[in-house]
Amino acid sequence: xxxxxxxxxxxxxxxxxxxxxxxxxxxxxxxxxxxxxxxxxxxxxxxxxxxxxxxxxxxxxxxxxxxxxxxxxxxxxxxxxxxxxxxxxxxxxxxxxxxxxxxxxxxxxxxxxxxxxxxxxxxxxxxxxxxxxxxxxxxxxxxxxxxxxxxxxxxxxxxxxxxxxxxxxxxxxxxxxxxxxxxxxxxxxxxxxxxxxxxxxxxxxxxxxxxxxxxxxxxxxxxxxxxxxxxxxxxxxxxxxxxxxxxxxxxxxxxxxxxxxxxxxxxxxxxxxxxxxxxxxxxxxxxxxxxxxxxxxx
Numbered sequence: 684x685x686x687x688x689x690x691x692x693x694x695x696x697x698x699x700x701x702x703x704x705x706x707x708x709x710x711x712x713x714x715x716x717x718x719x720x721x722x723x724x725x726x727x728x729x730x731x732x733x734x735x736x737x738x739x740x741x742x743x744x745x746x747x748x749x750x751x752x753x754x755x756x757x758x759x760x761x762x763x764x765x766x767x768x769x770x771x772x773x774x775x776x777x778x779x780x781x782x783x784x785x786x787x788x789x790x791x792x793x794x795x796x797x798x799x800x801x802x803x804x805x806x807x808x809x810x811x812x813x814x815x816x817x818x819x820x821x822x823x824x825x826x827x828x829x830x831x832x833x834x835x836x837x838x839x840x841x842x843x844x845x846x847x848x849x850x851x852x853x854x855x856x857x858x859x860x861x862x863x864x865x866x867x868x869x870x871x872x873x874x875x876x877x878x879x880x881x882x883x884x885x886x887x888x889x890x891x892x893x894x895x896x897x898x899x900x901x902x903x904x905x906x907x908x909x910x911x912x913x914x915x916x917x918x919x920x921x922x923x924x925x926x927x928x929x930x931x932x933x934x935x936x937x938x939x940x941x942x943x944x945x946x947x948x949x950x951x952x953x954x955x956x957x958x959x960x961x962x963x964x965x966x967x968x969x970x971x972x973x974x975x976x977x978x979x980x981x
Contacts, residue, residue: 695726737774747789753828754797760826762790768801770830778830786818793972793979798870799826801833802981804970817968823981825870835965838868838903841877843896845908853889853946858913860884861924865956866898866937867905875960876909879921891943898937908932908942909956912949927952 690709699711707713717729736742744764751760751770759771766787769779787803794800801824804817826833847862863879884890895906911924929952932945969981 694724696724736771736777738777742769742771742777749792751792751799751828752794752797758828760792760799760801762787766803768833770799770826770828781826781830782824782833784818784821786821789815791970791972791981793974795974795979796871797828799828799833800824800836800972800979801826802968802970802972804968815970817970817981821968823966823968823972827870834902836870837872837963837966838866838874838900839898839964840874841866841896841898841906843878843894844880845878845892846894847880847882848891848893849885849888850891851889851944852887853944855884855886855888855890855947856913856949857884857886858915859917860913861911861921861926862892863909863921863926864892864895865907865909865928865959866900866903867907868900869902869904873907873956873959873962874964875962876926876956881914881917881919881921889944889946891941892932892945893941895934895940895942897940901937903937905936906934907956908934908945910947910952912952926956928954928956930954 692709694710695712696710698715699707699713704713718726719729720726742761742763745761746764747762749760751758756772758773761769761771763769766783766785767780768782768790769777770781771777782801784803786805788805790804791802792799802817803821804815806813807816823836824833825836841864845862845864859881861879861881863876865876866874878896892908895908908929909926910929911926914924929945929947932942934942966981972979972981
């Protein structure tokens with residue numbers, strides 16, 4: 684190489700995809716990677732990757748990282764040894780640990796509406812094979828992306844029986860109905876109906892509801908009243924009937940326990956709430972998370 688004269692490339696005209704590589708002109712490349720283009724026909728080596736964490740104690744012993752797109756930025760979820768997950772927002776901002784589970788050596792993750800859903804798992808020895816398995820006795824978690832600790836996804840249903848009374852002039856279909864209520868969390872999760880009671884409505888009167896109990900979970904933000912249609916031959920068991928959301932019968936907080944002057948006809952009961960009875964209060968941990976037909980699967 685001592686007597687080699689370097690070839691100056693001062694203009695770049697693109698990739699050469701004709702004939703064989705040996706025929707590539709000097710102002711073309713046959714292949715290239717890691718280039719940037721600062722101007723017309725100009726090229727240079729792409730900038731290197733800078734250290735992402737410019738903080739006093741950057742994370743170390745990293746076991747798993749995921750890109751976590753929030754409503755405002757593309758961030759990272761990072762698992763380090765000891766079962767701690769951190770939310771790295773940018774070079775100088777980090778939250779956490781947002782979740783600590785010492786037995787967790789890996790986790791499944793899926794983003795949804797700016798939230799992060801996390802399922803902790805580990806690797807077990809099974810004979811001559813290793814298998815990944817959701818942690819026994821653990822659950823699916825949800826993180827809202829705001830630095831507050833992740834919590835169990837889903838939530839507990841109501842347990843206090845609702846009280847129903849005939850109120851002011853209004854309208855209902857007269858007869859026995861089953862009434863109850865549903866909690867809604869700050870992530871949009873709806874609990875199974877609870878607090879069920881049978882009550883006989885009067886045609887020309889609206890209904891008043893009380894003892895719509897507040898949830899002990901601070902993340903509950905609404906309460907919805909549900910009802911069955913008229914039951915012709917009531918057997919005394921409040922369970923097993925199809926329940927519907929009563930239009931307009933929503934308490935928009937977790938502090939008020941009464942709702943008055945609610946009128947509806949059975950024909951207005953269109954939004955079925957019965958499927959909520961199958962919801963888990965706490966969703967068991969698995970290995971993988973994915974979105975399927977706009978539903979989350981673990």
